[in-house]
Amino acid sequence: MTAAVQTAPATSASPAETILSVNNIEVIYDHVILVLKGVSLAVPRGGIVALLGANGAGKTTTLKAISNLLRAERGEVTKGTIVFDGERVDRLSPNELVRRGCIQVLEGRHCFGHLTIEENLLTGAFTRRDGNAAIKRDLERIYEFFPRLRQRRTSMAGYTSGGEQQMCAIGRAMMSRPKMILLDEPSMGLAPQIVEEIFEIVNKLNASENVSFLLAEQNTNMALKYATYGYILETGRVVMDGPAKMLRENEDVKEFYLGVAEGNRRSFREVKSYKRRKRWLA
Ligand SMILES: Nc1ncnc2c1ncn2[C@@H]1O[C@H](COP(=O)(O)OP(=O)(O)O)[C@@H](O)[C@H]1O
Numbered sequence: 436m437t438a439a440v441q442t443a444p445a446t447s448a449s450p451a452e453t454i455l456s457v458n459n460i461e462v463i464y465d466h467v468i469l470v471l472k473g474v475s476l477a478v479p480r481g482g483i484v485a486l487l488g489a490n491g492a493g494k495t496t497t498l499k500a501i502s503n504l505l506r507a508e509r510g511e512v513t514k515g516t517i518v519f520d521g522e523r524v525d526r527l528s529p530n531e532l533v534r535r536g537c538i539q540v541l542e543g544r545h546c547f548g549h550l551t552i553e554e555n556l557l558t559g560a561f562t563r564r565d566g567n568a569a570i571k572r573d574l575e576r577i578y579e580f581f582p583r584l585r586q587r588r589t590s591m592a593g594y595t596s597g598g599e600q601q602m603c604a605i606g607r608a609m610m611s612r613p614k615m616i617l618l619d620e621p622s623m624g625l626a627p628q629i630v631e632e633i634f635e636i637v638n639k640l641n642a643s644e645n646v647s648f649l650l651a652e653q654n655t656n657m658a659l660k661y662a663t664y665g666y667i668l669e670t671g672r673v674v675m676d677g678p679a680k681m682l683r684e685n686e687d688v689k690e691f692y693l694g695v696a697e698g699n700r701r702s703f704r705e706v707k708s709y710k711r712r713k714r715w716l717a
Pocket residue numbers: 464465468470488489490491492493494495496497508509510
């Protein structure tokens with residue numbers, strides 16, 4: 436395939452099949468710093484889609500544009516549209532979006548360190564209006580997905596491990612009963628075994644609770660194992676997208692993102708790949 440195809444599959448598909456579509460958005464920080472330069476992507480209802488790219492590519496900015504958390508960073512969506520569950524959402528507040536079923540789990544986990552794991556989970560229910568009994572039931576359900584959190588329910592979050600804090604952050608998001616979670620770099624700083632455990636839980640939440648995920652990751656290998664479709668961002672643009680299987684087998688992706696170039700790294704192939712990369716950046 437050619438590297439620069441941008442066939443965002445679902446921007447034209449019906450809202451019944453597409454839960455989220457981001458259409459050609461531009462984001463500017465501080466009125467002058469252009470960071471996203473026309474990003475489009477789509478997440479099918481019930482899907483797991485990966486947003487890949489190196490540090491600084493624009494993954495977090497894309498997620499915050501969707502969840503409307505950019506304003507707090509002096510950032511602004513200056514072009515394009517964002518449609519969630521059949522409705523334009525680019526002018527909503529973050530809370531209104533959570534009420535509609537879309538919530539972000541921030542990079543770096545962000546638990547309240549001085550609250551217990553259970554208290555942290557309960558803060559996730561703050562937009563709900565369906566009463567304590569329903570909230571208690573959901574808490575039990577969360578503990579079934581995250582047995583480690585049940586064990587640690589009375590521990591102060593600040594004293595739990597990085598993996599437990601990441602689970603707590605995802606569990607707290609689940610307490611808002613989301614249709615979709617925007618998950619920002621859950622693997623960051625965690626041991627591979629814990630990362631795998633977390634991704635397995637994400638997979639279960641997706642399959643049994645029908646939660647859709649947009650998963651920002653630098654860990655391309657792990658993300659493409661669980662996502663069905665992926666987008667690769669470089670300096671604020673989607674440079675490649677496709678089904679996860681296709682991305683895993685693509686030579687450029689292998690070379691630049693999976694770190695498994697075929698054969699000798701000093702081969703002619705590497706030079707060719709470098710030129711190809713130059714072409715996709717053009
Ligand atoms: N609040 C901000 N103000 C100005 N520039 C920012 C801000 N946040 C991020 N950036 C810049 O935007 C670019 C993309 O950052 P980010 O979205 O955090 O990338 P990623 O999540 O892929 O690492 C980077 O060049 C970063 O320096």
